[in-house]
Amino acid sequence: MKNLKGNLGNRLEKKELSREKVELVDGNLCELVGYEVKDYGFTEYVENIEISNGQFRRSRSMIPFKYLDADMTKFKWDVYGCDIALEKEKAESFITRFQEYQKCGKGLYIFSRTKGSGKTFLSCALANEVMERQDICVKFISVPELLEMTKKSYKDFAKEEDLERVKGADLLILDDIGTETKKEWVDTELFRMIDNRNNSRKVTIFTSNVEMDNLKLDDRIVDRIFETCIRIHLPEKPIRAMNADKENMKFMQKVLRTGT
Ligand SMILES: Nc1ncnc2c1ncn2[C@@H]1O[C@H](COP(=O)(O)OP(=O)(O)O)[C@@H](O)[C@H]1O
Numbered sequence: 597m598k599n600l601k602g603n604l605g606n607r608l609e610k611k612e613l614s615r616e617k618v619e620l621v622d623g624n625l626c627e628l629v630g631y632e633v634k635d636y637g638f639t640e641y642v643e644n645i646e647i648s649n650g651q652f653r654r655s656r657s658m659i660p661f662k663y664l665d666a667d668m669t670k671f672k673w674d675v676y677g678c679d680i681a682l683e684k685e686k687a688e689s690f691i692t693r694f695q696e697y698q699k700c701g702k703g704l705y706i707f708s709r710t711k712g713s714g715k716t717f718l719s720c721a722l723a724n725e726v727m728e729r730q731d732i733c734v735k736f737i738s739v740p741e742l743l744e745m746t747k748k749s750y751k752d753f754a755k756e757e758d759l760e761r762v763k764g765a766d767l768l769i770l771d772d773i774g775t776e777t778k779k780e781w782v783d784t785e786l787f788r789m790i791d792n793r794n795n796s797r798k799v800t801i802f803t804s805n806v807e808m809d810n811l812k813l814d815d816r817i818v819d820r821i822f823e824t825c826i827r828i829h830l831p832e833k834p835i836r837a838m839n840a841d842k843e844n845m846k847f848m849q850k851v852l853r854t855g856t
Pocket residue numbers: 670671672673675710711712713714715716717718835836837839
């Protein structure tokens with residue numbers, strides 16, 4: 597039995613238990629490996645298609661399926677049609693100087709008021725790039741999902757374990773902060789988590805369509821975000837809608853031509 601135990605105490609540890617060849621729907625063969633995984637002290641059995649360490653960590657990260665393969669070659673800066681050299685530089689420094697961000701307990705606040713402007717895409721691309729280079733545990737969760745999980749964790753021990761893993765990730769993407777309804781328990785939970793993460797210098801990427809100064813959250817939370825986050829302002833361009841328009845235009849040209 598091969599032991600793939602990592603060298604750092606609270607990091608993801610995996611021990612290989614089984615390995616078999618399986619055929620994928622596309623006919624390709626790959627290896628299905630069963631692992632015992634220890635993640636922040638919790639042990640569970642998982643099966644995984646044999647992949648690189650970075651991909652393995654990615655598959656455990658809860659990054660949305662459509663952004664599992666996101667990287668900085670796919671995230672385009674020229675689609676915005678304006679000068680965003682500084683934002684690009686900040687984003688790139690997160691990949692190349694990630695250890696510095698960790699050491700200084702800094703994170704990112706990626707925002708733009710416009711839906712579909714690339715906030716979630718950029719956050720996942722950055723996390724995937726960092727995971728390829730660093731042996732770290734990454735988790736992705738939207739704020740509504742986090743609050744839902746918190747509610748369930750009061751009654752369900754398994755959910756509480758999941759939640760602890762999310763809260764303790766070396767790099768956490770907290771997607772869409774600022775859209776939650778204002779409630780006291782929400783402020784309390786968010787503050788506790790953000791404060792704990794800051795105290796242990798864990799890195800958080802927030803994405804939001806609310807400017808940092810306009811966040812309607814408890815002042816203590818906003819203060820922590822102010823203290824620790826480097827802001828990346830993506831231009832107010834609805835790239836998703838622009839891409840969809842282009843695609844539809846192409847499609848129409850094709851079908852109209854075929855029809856004549
Ligand atoms: N910079 C970009 N380069 C390429 N595609 C982009 C970019 N920004 C947005 N998109 C497209 O728009 C979609 C929506 O982006 P997303 O990050 O989910 O938006 P939001 O800002 O609402 O989080 C992406 O899945 C992608 O197809």
